[in-house]
Amino acid sequence: MSSRQKKEKPERKGAQRTVTEQLARPSGKAPDAMVTSRHGQGVVTREGRGFSLGELTGASLTPRLASGWGVRFDPRRRSTLGGNVDSLKAWAAHAATVRKESHAKELVEDVEKVERAVKKGAARAEKEAVKVETEVKEEARKAEKAVKRKVTKKAKPKKKTES
Numbered sequence: 001m002s003s004r005q006k007k008e009k010p011e012r013k014g015a016q017r018t019v020t021e022q023l024a025r026p027s028g029k030a031p032d033a034m035v036t037s038r039h040g041q042g043v044v045t046r047e048g049r050g051f052s053l054g055e056l057t058g059a060s061l062t063p064r065l066a067s068g069w070g071v072r073f074d075p076r077r078r079s080t081l082g083g084n085v086d087s088l089k090a091w092a093a094h095a096a097t098v099r100k101e102s103h104a105k106e107l108v109e110d111v112e113k114v115e116r117a118v119k120k121g122a123a124r125a126e127k128e129a130v131k132v133e134t135e136v137k138e139e140a141r142k143a144e145k146a147v148k149r150k151v152t153k154k155a156k157p158k159k160k161t162e163s
Helices: 053-058 063-069 082-152
Strands: 034-039 042-047
Touching: 053 063, 053 082
Parallel strands: none
Antiparallel strands: 034 042
């Protein structure tokens, strides 16, 4: 094998998932980063290119996770603005509640499926029990008739012999 060819690594069982696989992407548009700049004697707030590392970590996000979610990251920015951190936290929290609600809805649907299956199984078991019960009753009737036949048949009296 030449030095340029890559060796294939065997897949490990239970390999760790990446951060983006662990957390689902929040729904809705990602918030825009706002920056302040000075123009003349005033301060102007405008839309920035992306969030700074401090803002992402303040909102408990990593740059990799943020880029996976569609949140823009600007590595050149060094400022941390509280408004940007709050908007990221609110967006992520809303997304978390939506995920929890959808997960709860899925769980309720799963429980309903199980209930329907249990009812179906119970009905099937009840039908089977009724079938077995009728078979047992029929066998008992047949046995009872057979016993009656034996009892009703009178034994022939023995002839008396005089000695």
